Amino acid sequence: MARGQLRIYLGAAPGVGKTYTMLEEAHRRVERGTDLVVGYVETHGRRHTAALLDGLEVVARRTVRYRGADFEELDVDAVIDRAPRVAVIDELAHTNVPGSRNAKRWQDVRELLDAGIDVLSTVNVQHLESLNDVVGRITGTTQRETVPDRVVRAAEQVELVDMTPEALRRRMAHGNIYAPEKVDAALGNYFRAGNLTALRELALLWLADRVDDELDSYRAEHSIDETWETRERVVVALTGGPEGETLIRRAARIAARTRGADLMAVHVARSDGLAGADPAHLARQRVLTESLGGTYHEVIGADVPEALLAFARGANATQVVLGASRRGRVAQMLSPGVGVTTTARSGAIDVHLVAHERAAAGGRMGRPPAALSRRRRLLGWTLTAAGLPVLTLVLHAFPGLSLTNDILVFLLAVVGVALVGGMYPALVAAVAGSLLLNYFFTPPTRTFTIAEAENLLALGVFVLVAVAVSAVVDLAARRTRQAARASADAQTLATVAGSVLRGARPLEALLERLRETFALASVTLLERTPDGPWRVVTSVGDPPCAAPGEADAEVTADDTLTVALRGRRLEAGDRRIIEAFAAQAALALRQERLADEAATARPLAAADRMRTALLAAVSHDLRTPLASAKAAVTSLRSADVDFDEADRAELLATADESLDRLAGLVANLLDMSRLQAGALGMTPVALGLEDVVPRALDELRARSVTVRIPPDLAAVRADPGLLERVLVNVIGNALRVSSRVMVTGSALGSTVELRVIDHGPGVPEELWDGMFQPFQRLGDRDNDNGVGLGLALSRGLAEAMGGTLRPEATPGGGLTMVLTLPSAS
Numbered sequence: 026m027a028r029g030q031l032r033i034y035l036g037a038a039p040g041v042g043k044t045y046t047m048l049e050e051a052h053r054r055v056e057r058g059t060d061l062v063v064g065y066v067e068t069h070g071r072r073h074t075a076a077l078l079d080g081l082e083v084v085a086r087r088t089v090r091y092r093g094a095d096f097e098e099l100d101v102d103a104v105i106d107r108a109p110r111v112a113v114i115d116e117l118a119h120t121n122v123p124g125s126r127n128a129k130r131w132q133d134v135r136e137l138l139d140a141g142i143d144v145l146s147t148v149n150v151q152h153l154e155s156l157n158d159v160v161g162r163i164t165g166t167t168q169r170e171t172v173p174d175r176v177v178r179a180a181e182q183v184e185l186v187d188m189t190p191e192a193l194r195r196r197m198a199h200g201n202i203y204a205p206e207k208v209d210a211a212l213g214n215y216f217r218a219g220n221l222t223a224l225r226e227l228a229l230l231w232l233a234d235r236v237d238d239e240l241d242s243y244r245a246e247h248s249i250d251e252t253w254e255t256r257e258r259v260v261v262a263l264t265g266g267p268e269g270e271t272l273i274r275r276a277a278r279i280a281a282r283t284r285g286a287d288l289m290a291v292h293v294a295r296s297d298g299l300a301g302a303d304p305a306h307l308a309r310q311r312v313l314t315e316s317l318g319g320t321y322h323e324v325i326g327a328d329v330p331e332a333l334l335a336f337a338r339g340a341n342a343t344q345v346v347l348g349a350s351r352r353g354r355v356a357q358m359l360s361p362g363v364g365v366t367t368t369a370r371s372g373a374i375d376v377h378l379v380a381h382e383r384a385a386a387g388g389r390m391g392r393p394p395a396a397l398s399r400r401r402r403l404l405g406w407t408l409t410a411a412g413l414p415v416l417t418l419v420l421h422a423f424p425g426l427s428l429t430n431d432i433l434v435f436l437l438a439v440v441g442v443a444l445v446g447g448m449y450p451a452l453v454a455a456v457a458g459s460l461l462l463n464y465f466f467t468p469p470t471r472t473f474t475i476a477e478a479e480n481l482l483a484l485g486v487f488v489l490v491a492v493a494v495s496a497v498v499d500l501a502a503r504r505t506r507q508a509a510r511a512s513a514d515a516q517t518l519a520t521v522a523g524s525v526l527r528g529a530r531p532l533e534a535l536l537e538r539l540r541e542t543f544a545l546a547s548v549t550l551l552e553r554t555p556d557g558p559w560r561v562v563t564s565v566g567d568p569p570c571a572a573p574g575e576a577d578a579e580v581t582a583d584d585t586l587t588v589a590l591r592g593r594r595l596e597a598g599d600r601r602i603i604e605a606f607a608a609q610a611a612l613a614l615r616q617e618r619l620a621d622e623a624a625t626a627r628p629l630a631a632a633d634r635m636r637t638a639l640l641a642a643v644s645h646d647l648r649t650p651l652a653s654a655k656a657a658v659t660s661l662r663s664a665d666v667d668f669d670e671a672d673r674a675e676l677l678a679t680a681d682e683s684l685d686r687l688a689g690l691v692a693n694l695l696d697m698s699r700l701q702a703g704a705l706g707m708t709p710v711a712l713g714l715e716d717v718v719p720r721a722l723d724e725l726r727a728r729s730v731t732v733r734i735p736p737d738l739a740a741v742r743a744d745p746g747l748l749e750r751v752l753v754n755v756i757g758n759a760l761r762v763s764s765r766v767m768v769t770g771s772a773l774g775s776t777v778e779l780r781v782i783d784h785g786p787g788v789p790e791e792l793w794d795g796m797f798q799p800f801q802r803l804g805d806r807d808n809d810n811g812v813g814l815g816l817a818l819s820r821g822l823a824e825a826m827g828g829t830l831r832p833e834a835t836p837g838g839g840l841t842m843v844l845t846l847p848s849a850s
Contacts, residue, residue: 040202118152190221257286272475288319405446448499455491480546546592
């Protein structure tokens with residue numbers, strides 16, 4: 026059986042017309058003769074939407090009883106038994122009532138798809154799991170019902186149902202979305218024009234990303250390598266040189282001129298690992314790229330132009346930005362270079378060659394450092410100056426050797442000079458050796474004349490071979506030295522990374538590692554203030570430097586940060602690795618400051634979320650008992666009605682009960698605020714559970730609770746009042762869902778466990794964490810049981826007394842709350 030196909034109508038906000046559009050599509054399919062049924066559609070009282078249900082076959086819903094109330098949910102079995110070609114299932118992110126077949130409606134839909142039934146469904150952008158927190162920050166309202174992005178992305182079709190914020194607000198004002206009494210509040214809160222504009226952009230961007238994924242998959246499936254200019258993407262190539270920042274800023278300007286263009290920086294590392302990329306420059310350039318809204322990437326390749334273009338084509342890039350060559354004119358004549366080669370192979374990708382200061386100084390960058398030490402070079406010159414004359418005398422003492430043998434011996438000598446002294450002594454040895462061979466061993470001897478052409482060829486080959494061998498030996502020595510240096514740098518950086526990752530304060534760990542590695546007295550990170558003076562950010566070792574001028578050496582980390590080193594002067598070769606340290610120090614400081622800002626903002630965000638949730642919760646829960654008490658007192662004071670004693674007693678009882686309930690709610694709110702502020706008063710003493718539990722049951726007026734606490738159970742250490750509050754909340758919750766509640770006690774090591782066991786409908790394990798969130802009621806179904814603080818407050822009080830409160834599943838059905846407290850013995 027082929028799996029069914031899923032089509033989703035995506036909206037930015039409630040009321041844009043997702044369900045209406047879905048039902049219109051349902052009518053079109055029915056008119057075409059498609060077997061279609063409506064499994065579940067929520068009209069929200071909108072008459073135009075409800076009218077579209079006429080003429081469609083509707084499958085009866087399944088009734089689920091929960092906490093004494095009946096709720097209607099999708100009947101999955103009924104739809105599967107009906108076996109239509111298409112099923113209409115509204116609100117994909119809906120959370121089913123506990124006790125349903127699945128916890129989420131998208132899981133119901135998955136069963137229908139597995140049964141070969143096509144499904145039409147709807148979802149709003151605020152219900153997408155990846156965007157849920159973003160929408161919460163924009164609107165101030167957190168959506169508890171979410172659907173994983175992968176479920177929506179896996180749909181065969183996703184259609185955006187769009188509407189401008191102005192049009193949606195007009196629909197709201199005309200009463201086409203919410204009831205008239207809710208319109209003003211909605212327009213002033215969730216449906217503000219700014220909120221709707223942001224939500225609309227989120228929906229468009231999310232859908233654009235999905236389209237990009239589909240395009241990438243299509244190109245991969247059909248082996249399409251050429252660039253399709255569906256969206257501008259600018260790739261900037263970084264060599265690890267200082268010109269990278271110029272290139273990144275130029276590429277960012279190019280991307281900015283094309284609205285919506287992506288900026289990607291890529292560094293191609295040679296596969297031999299010996300390229301001259303400076304890790305400090307790359308670190309700073311990565312930060313710059315990310316600050317400009319781009320992404321940084323690294324790839325490895327032996328052929329740099331080919332690797333760069335392969336990355337650009339894989340990213341479907343339309344433009345590549347390269348720096349002009351830093352090589353001299355002679356080197357450019359011998360080899361075209363990366364820029365010219367990339368341009369020649371780029372095909373449909375535009376290539377920008379950007380001039381920079383380093384390119385202008387290309388031929389004046391100086392010679393590379395010598396591959397060998399000064400001592401070895403001097404030894405090579407000595408062998409050339411003294412060894413060749415001695416070798417000539419030795420060969421002259423054996424006149425029987427042929428010219429070929431003489432050339433081989435001299436070639437061996439040149440190779441030895443190259444191995445010892447490098448290229449330049451070997452080149453001089455090759456030229457001098459050819460002259461000595463010509464004068465002393467090539468007929469006619471004692472003259473530089475060569476009589477036979479083959480001898481001229483032999484001497485020419487000797488010179489060429491000697492020069493080639495000298496160049497190869499020098500290159501091998503240079504590569505060996507680079508490899509050793511790279512290995513040492515890599516080892517140092519790996520050690521740095523390890524110390525930073527293990528340290529509680531990465532910045533201090535980084536500076537301490539720098540001080541130890543280079544045997545320094547102190548390392549100080551200095552920051553230039555806006556007023557001009559330097560400020561010490563952090564320092565390790567003594568004495569610290571108050572300004573760069575006090576240091577023995579200084580390395581710039583970025584525009585405002587400098588690392589000051591005291592203890593000794595640095596070698597030129599050490600500066601490169603120290604610049605990498607400095608760049609990492611700047612990154613570590615930035616991360617620490619971001620972490621501090623996040624830590625500062627986290628309590629504010631939590632407080633704001635709690636404020637929003639509190640306002641939403643108390644709008645009903647505090648008003649209801651207050652209204653009841655107010656109505657009872659007003660009736661008693663009324664002179665228009667003459668109440669008898671029974672009516673008066675009933676009204677007084679209503680007012681008393683409502684005020685008690687209101688007092689309990691306010692007490693819970695105050696205790697929660699004290700918990701969060703760390704100001705909750707507590708006096709732990711030794712208590713026997715057999716004394717505390719009956720007091721809690723008396724307060725609840727519960728006579729049907731079974732209590733089984735062993736008489737020899739150890740006492741617990743807790744605050745009497747707080748423990749009683751915990752028990753009242755937990756046992757009261759159990760009594761609301763079950764008529765059979767049992768309280769048992771047992772010892773476990775140095776703790777005592779008290780179990781409150783009910784046999785009600787239970788709570789799915791994936792919802793356990795949500796039970797302990799402040800101002801949350803499970804499923805948001807019951808608005809008559811307080812502001813949702815009971816379990817949150819109970820857990821907080823238990824933890825304040827050194828205990829825990831956790832849920833467990835009751836065998837046979839139901840929920841068990843386990844209160845663990847420290848034993849007093």
